[in-house]
Amino acid sequence: MTQLAVNAKSLKFTNILFKYCGYIIFIVLAIVFSIISPSFLQLQNILNILNQASVLGIVASGMTIILIGGGTHVIRGGIDLSLGNNLAISSVIITYLISKNYSFLVIIGISVVCSLFIGFINSFMIVKLKIIPLLATLSMMYLLQGTELLISGNKPIDVSNPIFQFLSSGSFLFLPSSVWVFILVEIILYILLNKSAFGNWINAVGGNPEAATISGINVKFILSLTYIIASISALIAGVLAASRLSGSVPGIGDVMLFDILLSAYMSAIFSHTSVPNIPGTILSALFVEMLTNGFTLINVPTYWVYAVKGVLILMAVAITTTQQRRLN
Template sequence: MSEQAALTKQKSTAKNGRFKLAVLLSRYGMLLILIALMILISILAPTFLTSENLFNIVRQMSVVGIVAIGVTFVIITTGIDLSSGSLIALVSVVVATLAHPGQYPLIITIMAGLGVGVMTGVINGTIISKGKIAPFIVTLGMMTAARGAALLYTGGRPIGNLSDSFKFIGQGDLFGIPVPILIFLFVGVVSYLLLNNTKFGKYIYAIGGNEQAAVIAGINVDKYKIILYGYAGLLSAIAGIILTSRIASGQPTAGMMYELDAIAAAVIGGTSLAGGVGTIGGTIIGALIIGVMNNGLDLMNVSSYWQQILKGAIITIAVFVDSRKNKRK
């Protein structure tokens, strides 16, 4: 083999190596960051890496994680949902009203909460798709309206005296695993299957990739937008039920800023604001990164003000990386 051929082969091998490394980092970069973050915090705060604390992190993040999964569906289609935090509050006060001991069967309470979530999501999706109004505007309006409805419904006061069966949803364990974590895992698996193994999921990616092309291909874009916003509302309702059960009261102020944490988890996990890109696994990792960071900073007695600043910086960096990635495409 000539010297020139050997040099060309060496360059080709190096190029292939860099390409494989880039693919590896693109696919598993956030997971590696999560692992590195956990190692760093465990060194700085020895009490971090205990089973009790790790369960606590996932339990705390299960609510935001479930909302983030719904938000992922929406963002993939280049939409946004700012109403999820307020919807949590509305569902919270509705289910708390029905969850008093001996009042209604548990299934009635749960179905009422889920119904409120789906109905609110469908309203969002219908106005966005049929009215051709920007998702940001529609969900911003719903954010204000749902929060106002929760405050009006309760007169601004919390609702307590919830039944033990209802409180079990947020406070109980099954097989040694907290129920909120089991629900979070169930929602994650179902959403993964919906997004990756159904016609619905393929259409969601198609709409996000190129909505006009999806229309030409015969996809009923309006119908699927209504369904996906309804699904996001359903997941916000599940999160609201879990949160109400955990704190044992219906709070009209519940879920404050949860929509931003959910969007942050999705974007950190690789969901592109430009649409067409996003995974459930990535969003779950994004939610865990936020949860690990918050927990670690608490253990190290870092001010909550600094936590907000760091979270904002991480979101900004994630969006910057996403935009650079899209420009290269």
């Protein structure tokens, strides 16, 4: 066998490894957890993972849309560090209004207005004032964190609501209600990004904003919409989180931010083009919750879980960067 043939086979193997590395890691980890802990593959535990992934997957999909529209450049690219606290404040506002016996329509109306306002302010700072997304959303993150603590008094708010009970304990065709909400949201976002002109515009803006402008796309408007859509996704996830907790808990946004970033960035390793995408985000959210759940079952300390997640983010960025260079 010639050296050229050996190199060709080696290159082909490397390409396959990069293309399917995400799936390989996912399957290997599931096998390891199922071997160490027999309860991992029990139906109730699988449903629990799906339930937890519903909240994370929806808000992480919002982050993914921002990454697609703004690009993945570390400094200039799209990012929203406020999404975790956006979710948290939506949860607090809803539970606070429920505790004050406001009508359902009023609660939904106020929540949607607040969510749209947060998305609008983020987009205004980034698009109009041209503040770096990292800094703009960082400031919004702390603003929302302070507002959340102000509304809740830094205490949990416990509520009982029929809609929350349906979302947390209801089921249809053996799947929890929250999972069906997750499926519905992801179908809508997938169609929006992959089967519509709007999705083409977002991809064009994220890929080359100058070329998108020349082709007649309103880059500022599309970029603004990505932050507003992401804010709405945080609201939906906030409702599911509040229903699962039967209220709101201070600090949930800070806890979830790392997982949101991990799920959004890891989505790229589930794509043959190594770019963030909705199906990849779904798998990443399931992967992150499987990781947390599996480590809990085998009694791994929490600090090791965070360490592994940090390594995964580094690995995801390294793999996608390498793969993009190879494709180019």
